Amino acid sequence: MVKKKICVLGAYSVGKTSLIQRYVKSIFSDKYHTTIGVKIDQKDIRLHSRDYRLILWDINGEDEYQHVKKNYLIGASGYFLVIDGTRRETYDVVLELKKLVDETIGDKPFLLLINKSDIMDEWEIDSILLMDMRKRNWDIMFTSAKSGMNVEEAFRKLAAKIVENE
Amino acid sequence: MGLETGELLSLRSWLREPEKFSAAIAGVLPSAIRQRMEQDKELEKTLLPLIEQIILASVRKRPEVMADALYPVMAPAIRKSISMAIRSMLERINNTLENTFSVELLRLRLKALFTGKSYAELVLARSHFFSVKHVFLIHKETGLVIQQAHDAQATFEDVDMMTAMLTAIQDFVKDVFSGDIQQGDALDTIKIQDLNVWIEEGASALLVLVVEGYIPESYRPEFERILEEIHLHFGEKLRHFSGNEDDYQMLVPYLEQCLLKEKKKKKKKSPWKLIVLAVILAVLAGSFLFFRIRENRRYERLVEQLKESPGVVITDTWESGGHFHIAGLKDVSLHSFGKYATAQHIDSSLLVFHWKPYVSVEPPFVLKRFRKQFPVKDIRLSFRQGSYIVSGAVNRQQYDAIKDYFEMHPEIEKVDVSQLKIKQNIDFDKAKRKIESLTLRYKINVTDLNEEQKDRLNIICNTFVYMLKWQKEVKLIFVTYGNEKQNVGGNSVIARRRLAEIAKYVAENYNFGDAVQYELSEEVEKNRTVFPIVQITKKEN
Numbered sequence: 001m002v003k004k005k006i007c008v009l010g011a012y013s014v015g016k017t018s019l020i021q022r023y024v025k026s027i028f029s030d031k032y033h034t035t036i037g038v039k040i041d042q043k044d045i046r047l048h049s050r051d052y053r054l055i056l057w058d059i060n061g062e063d064e065y066q067h068v069k070k071n072y073l074i075g076a077s078g079y080f081l082v083i084d085g086t087r088r089e090t091y092d093v094v095l096e097l098k099k100l101v102d103e104t105i106g107d108k109p110f111l112l113l114i115n116k117s118d119i120m121d122e123w124e125i126d127s128i129l130l131m132d133m134r135k136r137n138w139d140i141m142f143t144s145a146k147s148g149m150n151v152e153e154a155f156r157k158l159a160a161k162i163v164e165n166e
Numbered sequence: 167m168g169l170e171t172g173e174l175l176s177l178r179s180w181l182r183e184p185e186k187f188s189a190a191i192a193g194v195l196p197s198a199i200r201q202r203m204e205q206d207k208e209l210e211k212t213l214l215p216l217i218e219q220i221i222l223a224s225v226r227k228r229p230e231v232m233a234d235a236l237y238p239v240m241a242p243a244i245r246k247s248i249s250m251a252i253r254s255m256l257e258r259i260n261n262t263l264e265n266t267f268s269v270e271l272l273r274l275r276l277k278a279l280f281t282g283k284s285y286a287e288l289v290l291a292r293s294h295f296f297s298v299k300h301v302f303l304i305h306k307e308t309g310l311v312i313q314q315a316h317d318a319q320a321t322f323e324d325v326d327m328m329t330a331m332l333t334a335i336q337d338f339v340k341d342v343f344s345g346d347i348q349q350g351d352a353l354d355t356i357k358i359q360d361l362n363v364w365i366e367e368g369a370s371a372l373l374v375l376v377v378e379g380y381i382p383e384s385y386r387p388e389f390e391r392i393l394e395e396i397h398l399h400f401g402e403k404l405r406h407f408s409g410n411e412d413d414y415q416m417l418v419p420y421l422e423q424c425l426l427k428e429k430k431k432k433k434k435k436s437p438w439k440l441i442v443l444a445v446i447l448a449v450l451a452g453s454f455l456f457f458r459i460r461e462n463r464r465y466e467r468l469v470e471q472l473k474e475s476p477g478v479v480i481t482d483t484w485e486s487g488g489h490f491h492i493a494g495l496k497d498v499s500l501h502s503f504g505k506y507a508t509a510q511h512i513d514s515s516l517l518v519f520h521w522k523p524y525v526s527v528e529p530p531f532v533l534k535r536f537r538k539q540f541p542v543k544d545i546r547l548s549f550r551q552g553s554y555i556v557s558g559a560v561n562r563q564q565y566d567a568i569k570d571y572f573e574m575h576p577e578i579e580k581v582d583v584s585q586l587k588i589k590q591n592i593d594f595d596k597a598k599r600k601i602e603s604l605t606l607r608y609k610i611n612v613t614d615l616n617e618e619q620k621d622r623l624n625i626i627c628n629t630f631v632y633m634l635k636w637q638k639e640v641k642l643i644f645v646t647y648g649n650e651k652q653n654v655g656g657n658s659v660i661a662r663r664r665l666a667e668i669a670k671y672v673a674e675n676y677n678f679g680d681a682v683q684y685e686l687s688e689e690v691e692k693n694r695t696v697f698p699i700v701q702i703t704k705k706e707n
Contacts, residue, residue, distance in 0.1 A: 027328075042324065069338070075310075
């Protein structure tokens with residue numbers, strides 16, 4: 001069993017917790033988010049005939065009142081950046097977070113998850129913005145915590161990128 | 167050859183001129199050392215003794231240089247060690263105070279009450295001073311478990327999530343208290359009820375120990391040493407943690423060294439407690455023995471007293487169920503022995519008698535029974551020089567009754583009745599005179615009894631009946647006489663007829679048998695008269 005630390009980052013209320021809650025093993029309550037700013041969950045997957053344990057650091061959303069603690073990022077093998085398709089400003093937060101991560105742990109495998117893909121008609125993310133993302137050469141996945149769309153795949157894809165990176 | 171002459175000359179000059187050659191080597195030496203270090207451990211092996219010798223020589227020659235060099239390292243270490251020693255000492259003092267007043271034991275009692283666990287179970291759990299249940303070596307950056315060790319009973323699930331959270335909490339604490347804590351300090355102890363979590367921080371890894379019970383601070387340096395040793399040998403490997411525990415199996419023996427367990431040392435019992443206990447026990451035992459012996463003496467005296475008592479034969483004594491039992495024979499005339507028990511200050515309710523009744527032949531009982539049988543003042547029985555002496559004046563009947571009594575009680579031996587006198591009966595003589603005064607007179611040639619004569623005869627007979635009750639050896643004789651001056655023969659016939667008539671009447675009305683006799687006397691005395699005469703036939707003793 002190979003263990004990897006994965007961080008889950010994004011603005012507040014983008015659905016980070018909801019996104020992973022249904023698909024992971026959790027023993028801690030959500031209150032840790034508001035107290036120490038992080039909640040730890042676990043996801044076991046099998047990839048290329050090998051077992052992996054992803055320790056997910058669900059880090060509290062970045063906003064004007066609460067900043068992501070750099071220490072929580074250290075040691076991560078990869079990370080998810082999560083935005084809310086219905087809130088354009090969450091992309092701006094992700095850009096800030098990406099910069100913070102790069103400064104703290106350097107270039108590490110990551111995936112950009114555009115959540116709430118089940119209600120695309122309410123999206124504020126338009127094609128221009130998507131183009132901007134593509135230009136950055138980021139891996140993007142459209143997910144829905146509500147329907148479970150691409151959630152499992154996202155874990156597998158990030159794990160694969162991490163293994164590939166080593 | 168590829169080398170030109172100029173180059174060969176230059177090489178020769180390096181070899182011949184050491185300074186030049188050294189300068190050339192110095193240029194490549196750092197690179198060469200680094201490359202060799204990466205290649206294998208040979209250089210380390212070669213240089214280590216040399217460096218050690220150099221350090222040793224330096225310390226001997228100029229110790230102040232080494233002291234100055236080590237000061238930045240040693241000073242904080244010494245400071246930390248001293249503070250730890252003081253902390254450890256304070257803990258020991260607290261622990262001693264707590265245990266002396268048994269607050270800990272009271273706490274365990276309350277805990278047992280509220281948790282539902284048995285007191286014995288909790289005491290057993292506390293019988294170990296401490297026990298390191300689980301040891302984790304955690305990668306500092308990722309919070310992932312590098313390797314772990316635990317004792318046989320301890321099992322933890324989801325350790326990776328827990329250790330990750332632990333490192334997150336530690337980071338959080340560092341951030342929150344960043345202004346108050348010194349560089350290098352961090353959360354080092356977490357206490358959850360009886361569980362203590364100790365965290366030792368190394369450069370790349372944390373050593374986390376889950377300890378059950380109280381662990382003295384004095385153990386911390388030992389764990390620090392183990393962590394340092396791990397870093398010394400595997401520092402590089404720890405820095406680049408692969409995420410795979412299997413690659414770090416070689417760390418298990420180090421972690422197993424941390425699974426310490428110390429049994430609670432038996433506290434030295436305070437001698438004064440033992441002395442007080444011993445004195446109390448001695449007093450209790452002494453009191454018990456004293457009362458026991460006194461009670462036994464009382465019982466013994468009671469038994470002795472009973473044995474000496476007439477009419478009592480003790481056959482057995484024993485104790486059972488807090489009662490004292492006495493078995494034996496008791497004269498039928500005896501009743502309670504309560505006065506004996508009272509005299510000996512014995513609670514009579516604790517006495518149980520098992521008596522069989524019997525008749526004692528001891529003189530007091532013989533005398534007592536005799537008095538009961540003959541409650542007459544004139545009859546006395548005494549015991550003198552081994553013989554019973556009956557004395558007094560009795561009538562014939564009483565005399566006979568006394569004799570019968572002793573005949574029926576052969577167990578009463580040596581009876582002397584010589585002093586028992588039959589007293590003269592005045593009534594007897596009176597009756598005799600009365601009978602003899604009642605003569606029966608007849609007219610000439612009359613032989614039948616007239617009414618007056620019959621009345622007289624009845625008085626005579628009834629009185630004689632009474633006399634017979636007093637004295638059996640007595641006879642009533644009716645005597646009459648013939649007239650010799652005239653017709654003697656004829657008179658005798660009449661006299662006989664008269665006696666026959668009397669005999670007939672007496673026989674018809676009384677049952678005297680041979681006690682009444684009739685005689686015709688030859689002696690001339692008085693004519694036409696029958697004389698009733700009472701005659702005692704046997705002389706009294």
